[in-house]
Amino acid sequence: MNTLAEAWHWLTDPAHWTGDDGVWHRLAQHLVLTAVCLVVSCLIALPVALVLGHLGKGGALAVNISNVGRAVPTFAVLVLLLLTPLGRYGEGPTVVALVLFAVPPLLTNAYVGMREVDRSVVRAARGMGMTGRQTLFRVELPLALPMVMNGVRIAAVQLVATATIAALAGGGGLGRIITAGFNLASTPQVVAGAVLVAGFALIVEGIFETAERLAPRLARGRR
Amino acid sequence: MTAPPDDCLARNEWICGAYLSTRRQILLDAVVQHLQLTVVAVLLGLVVAVPLAVLARRWGWAAGPVLAVTTVLYTVPSLAMFSLLLPVYGLSAALVVAGLVLYSLTLLVRNVLAGLRAVPEETRQAARGLGYGPVRLLLTVELPLAVPAAMAGLRIATVSAVSLVTVGAIVGFGGLGNLIYAGMNTYFKAQVLTASVLCVVIAVAADLLLLGLQWLITPWTRGSRG
Numbered sequence: 001m002n003t004l005a006e007a008w009h010w011l012t013d014p015a016h017w018t019g020d021d022g023v024w025h026r027l028a029q030h031l032v033l034t035a036v037c038l039v040v041s042c043l044i045a046l047p048v049a050l051v052l053g054h055l056g057k058g059g060a061l062a063v064n065i066s067n068v069g070r071a072v073p074t075f076a077v078l079v080l081l082l083l084t085p086l087g088r089y090g091e092g093p094t095v096v097a098l099v100l101f102a103v104p105p106l107l108t109n110a111y112v113g114m115r116e117v118d119r120s121v122v123r124a125a126r127g128m129g130m131t132g133r134q135t136l137f138r139v140e141l142p143l144a145l146p147m148v149m150n151g152v153r154i155a156a157v158q159l160v161a162t163a164t165i166a167a168l169a170g171g172g173g174l175g176r177i178i179t180a181g182f183n184l185a186s187t188p189q190v191v192a193g194a195v196l197v198a199g200f201a202l203i204v205e206g207i208f209e210t211a212e213r214l215a216p217r218l219a220r221g222r223r
Numbered sequence: 224m225t226a227p228p229d230d231c232l233a234r235n236e237w238i239c240g241a242y243l244s245t246r247r248q249i250l251l252d253a254v255v256q257h258l259q260l261t262v263v264a265v266l267l268g269l270v271v272a273v274p275l276a277v278l279a280r281r282w283g284w285a286a287g288p289v290l291a292v293t294t295v296l297y298t299v300p301s302l303a304m305f306s307l308l309l310p311v312y313g314l315s316a317a318l319v320v321a322g323l324v325l326y327s328l329t330l331l332v333r334n335v336l337a338g339l340r341a342v343p344e345e346t347r348q349a350a351r352g353l354g355y356g357p358v359r360l361l362l363t364v365e366l367p368l369a370v371p372a373a374m375a376g377l378r379i380a381t382v383s384a385v386s387l388v389t390v391g392a393i394v395g396f397g398g399l400g401n402l403i404y405a406g407m408n409t410y411f412k413a414q415v416l417t418a419s420v421l422c423v424v425i426a427v428a429a430d431l432l433l434l435g436l437q438w439l440i441t442p443w444t445r446g447s448r449g
Contacts (some may be wrong), residue, residue: 002254003310070379071426075388075400079407153306161300168302168393168406178306182393187309194303201298 006188007195014193021180023196029172030200033091034159037098041155044099045106046148051112054136062111069104074162077101078169087164094166102155103160109151113144146212151206160201174200232413239413249402254421257398260316260391261384261429265325268380271324273373274329277361279332280339283354297329301390309394310325317389326387327380334376338369371444374437378430385426399425 010016017023052058074097081093117140125139141148167175174197181189231239236397243250275293279286304322312318342365348365389400397404399418406414438445 006317033318050311067382067430071382071386071405071423071430073389073400073419073422075389075392076386076415076422079403080419082250082407082408083412087425150446157298160302161298164300165390168404175300175302178302179393189310194299194306197303198299198307201300202295205298 001189003191005190010188010192011195021176023087023174023177025174026172026174027196027200028136030160030163030174030197033094033098033163033166033171034156034204037102037163038046038097038152038156039118039160040095041099041102041106045103046110049110049148050114050136050141053111054132054140056115059115062107066104066108069101072100074098074101075165075168078165091166091171093169094163094171098159098163098166102159105154105158106151109154110144110148113147113151116138116147117143138191149208149212153205153212156208157201157205160204162195163195233234233339235410235412237412237416239417242413242417250417250421251401253304253399253418254425255265256316256396256401257385257388257422260319260388260396260398261381261425264320264384265327265377267320267324268327268331269377272328273335273366275328276332276335276339279336280365286336289300290336294328296325297326301326301387302393305394307391314394316396318394319388319396323384323387327384330376330380330383331373334379335373337367338372341364341372367441371443373435374419374441378433381429381433382426385429386422386443389422 019025020168049062052062077100078093078097081087081096084093086092086096121139121143122135125135130138163173164175164178166173167179174193177193177196178190181187181193230241232241232245275289279289296304300434301322304325305318308318308321312321346364346368347360350360355364389403391397392400392404395401399422402414402418405411406418
């Protein structure tokens with residue numbers, strides 16, 4: 001338990017929170033990194049998944065991409081990209097590696113969500129004379145939204161967790177506190193960094209949870 | 224002074240046959256370490272997860288806490304997980320294994336529990352009618368029927384474990400991850416690419432192996448089609 005006490009000591013020392021290596025700076029880097037990656041991967045994965053789900057094609061593709069994604073170590077992708085010419089562009093390799101990592105869960109969840117929309121509802125919409133685009137945006141997407149959002153939530157939490165690995169390859173973020181701790185052989189700092197990352201991941205999870213609970217109420221209020 | 228050899232190692236190319244032949248032993252050692260870490264972690268994960276799932280099935284109130292704890296464990300980032308366990312295990316292979324076990328728990332417990340819950344009540348009643356006690360019912364009826372769902376979880380857990388082992392490089396026990404980490408620091412392209420490809424090959428091979436195993440041990444799911 002001594003290590004935990006020392007880690008708490010590390011966390012409560014104001015000197016560790018300021019400056020370029022400080023917690024606030026690393027937290028900001030972590031936040032920006034995950035937010036950028038989440039937005040980019042949503043922009044890539046969601047349109048593809050929604051269109052494929054609407055057309056009812058590419059189910060095998062979505063599932064296979066998801067399986068392959070799980071088998072490829074993010075750390076390996078990160079290092080591979082780092083050694084390519086892309087590696088010269090600062091956080092470039094990290095963003096690409098993390099986006100590749102976040103796309104599979106987004107794609108699979110959105111696709112499955114679209115396919116699970118009751119077919120008779122879709123047929124009814126067609127019968128009412130809705131065009132394909134109208135069916136997609138007014139019927140299928142609203143009904144599939146919980147599932148799509150679940151994918152976004154999984155991707156967001158995993159991104160927060162995995163962005164830590166960027167530090168292994170010299171990137172920024174909270175992981176740097178952990179790797180610096182390893183290099184200094186300072187277990188309290190390592191543990192403190194781990195607690196920070198885990199806490200951040202749980203906060204993101206909590207935000208999505210609250211948003212999910214509040215969303216239907218807000219939507220009802222607007223009507 | 225001799226002229227430096229002009230081969231793909233000297234040119235630092237991505238794909239390099241000379242690398243494969245000269246570093247065969249290093250690669251082999253890394254693969255063996257990678258496999259050991261993965262297999263031990265997944266087996267320990269099963270040993271812990273199956274009783275947990277059975278308990279959660281047996282006593283309904285246990286299901287909530289068990290699922291909640293394993294889900295929270297899953298949210299902890301891999302690098303952070305290894306760091307949090309550091310005070311307990313020190314810089315050792317046990318640290319990596321412990322981290323991987325905790326990760327596989329979520330997937331395994333959820334799937335085994337789903338499999339147990341999917342056993343039809345009629346089947347259980349029929350077994351009880353035949354005079355099966357609770358232990359025999361569990362071992363000869365419920366657990367075998369839960370195998371397909373459990374195997375699905377086992378496959379995901381194994382594939383994830385193979386890719387997570389690489390992060391163990393931070394404490395020096397990362398199997399192929401060690402080679403990737405070293406290759407990154409020395410800008411050794413052939414080593415990084417070879418080790419990465421080997422990781423994926425191991426993951427895919429393990430997945431196929433488990434799929435084959437599932438086919439072998441669940442003859443009743445093959446049905447009359449075969």
